[in-house]
Amino acid sequence: MKHKILWLILLILAIAGAIFAYIKYRKPEIINPMASNQDNYPFIFADLDGDDTREKVNIQPLTEDENNRAYIFVAYNQQGEEIARTPEGIFFPEPMKDSLETVKLISELPKEAIRFDVFAGPHSSETFFLTQVKNEPLIAPVCKVKEYHSFQDCAFWSGELGELVTVDIDDDKILEVIEFVDEYPKLGEIGADIETMISDEFSAGGMESKVEDMIEIAKREAGGRGRKVVWNIYRFGQDQFFEKLTDEDFNTVYYLLSDMWQEELPDKPLISKNQMSRASYNFAEMMKNTWQLKN
Ligand SMILES: [Ca+2]
Numbered sequence: 247m248k249h250k251i252l253w254l255i256l257l258i259l260a261i262a263g264a265i266f267a268y269i270k271y272r273k274p275e276i277i278n279p280m281a282s283n284q285d286n287y288p289f290i291f292a293d294l295d296g297d298d299t300r301e302k303v304n305i306q307p308l309t310e311d312e313n314n315r316a317y318i319f320v321a322y323n324q325q326g327e328e329i330a331r332t333p334e335g336i337f338f339p340e341p342m343k344d345s346l347e348t349v350k351l352i353s354e355l356p357k358e359a360i361r362f363d364v365f366a367g368p369h370s371s372e373t374f375f376l377t378q379v380k381n382e383p384l385i386a387p388v389c390k391v392k393e394y395h396s397f398q399d400c401a402f403w404s405g406e407l408g409e410l411v412t413v414d415i416d417d418d419k420i421l422e423v424i425e426f427v428d429e430y431p432k433l434g435e436i437g438a439d440i441e442t443m444i445s446d447e448f449s450a451g452g453m454e455s456k457v458e459d460m461i462e463i464a465k466r467e468a469g470g471r472g473r474k475v476v477w478n479i480y481r482f483g484q485d486q487f488f489e490k491l492t493d494e495d496f497n498t499v500y501y502l503l504s505d506m507w508q509e510e511l512p513d514k515p516l517i518s519k520n521q522m523s524r525a526s527y528n529f530a531e532m533m534k535n536t537w538q539l540k541n
C-alpha cells in the first residue's frame with residue numbers, strides 16, 4: 247500500500263509539473279531574442295535549403311531564465327552567416343535530450359528537415375518537423391494542414407515518450423509519419439483514499455474540472471497497458487504538408503506496417519485505432535487533449 251501511494255504521489259507530481267510547464271510555455275518572457283554567444287547552444291547540421299551543403303542549425307533560448315525556456319531555431323551557413331530562422335513570435339518548448347534528428351521528406355532530394363520531440367506529460371511527447379521555406383530566410387514547421395494556426399496543426403502525438411516513427415514504409419521515396427498510443431483497456435482499483443488525494447490535489451491547484459479525468463487516468467494506469475495502437479498515419483504531400491491518411495489509404499499502410507511489426511516483434515500485439523473499444527479510444531483521446539501543447 248505504501249508503495250502504491252508513493253507511486254501515485256509521483257504520478258500527481260508529474261501531472262502537476264507538466265501542467266505547470268505548459269502554463270509557463272504559453273507566455274514566455276522574451277528578454278534576449280538576438281542572443282550573441284551562438285557557440286554555446288545545442289545544434290544540428292542539416293541541409294535545410296537543399297543545396298547539398300549542410301547548415302548549422304542552433305537551438306537558441308529566448309531567455310536566460312532556465313526555468314522559463316522557449317526556443318527558436320537559427321541556421322548559419324559555413325561562413326557563420328545567418329541564413330534563416332523561425333518566424334518572429336513563434337517559439338518551441340525545449341527539445342527532449344537526444345531527440346534532434348534530420349529526416350528527408352523526399353528521399354531523392356537533398357533537402358532535409360529536422361525533427362525533435364518535446365515533453366508532453368508523464369509518458370507522452372509531441373514531435374515537430376522544421377525546414378526552410380523555399381527562397382525565404384525562414385525556418386517553418388512542416389504541418390498537418392496547408393496553413394497552420396496553432397501548435398496543434400503542426401505537432402505529432404506519441405502516447406509514449408519519443409515513440410513517433412518516421413519511415414518510407416511503402417518505398418515510394420516519400421516519408422510517412424506514424425503516431426502510436428497505448429491501449430489501456432481496463433479500469434483498475436485505486437482505493438477511495440487515493441481518489442480523495444487526487445481530488446484534493448487538483449482542486450487545490452484550481453483544476454477541479456480535471457479531477458474526473460485524472461481519476462480515470464490513475465484507474466486505467468492501475469488496470470495496465472494493453473496492445474500498441476497505430477493512432478494516425480501521415481504522408482508528406484505535394485502541397486508541402488503531411489496529409490493524414492484515411493480509409494483505404496490508412497488501411498493499406500497499416501497492413502504493411504503490421505506485417506513488418508509481426509516479423510520484428512511477434513510477441514507484441516499491434517492493432518489500429520479502428521480496432522479499439524470505444525472506451526479505450528475515448529481514453530486515448532482524453533489523454534491527448536489533456537497533455538498536448540496548448541496555444
Ligand atoms: Ca544547405
Ligand SMILES: [Ca+2]
Nearest residue numbers: 414416418420
Ligand atoms: Ca512513402
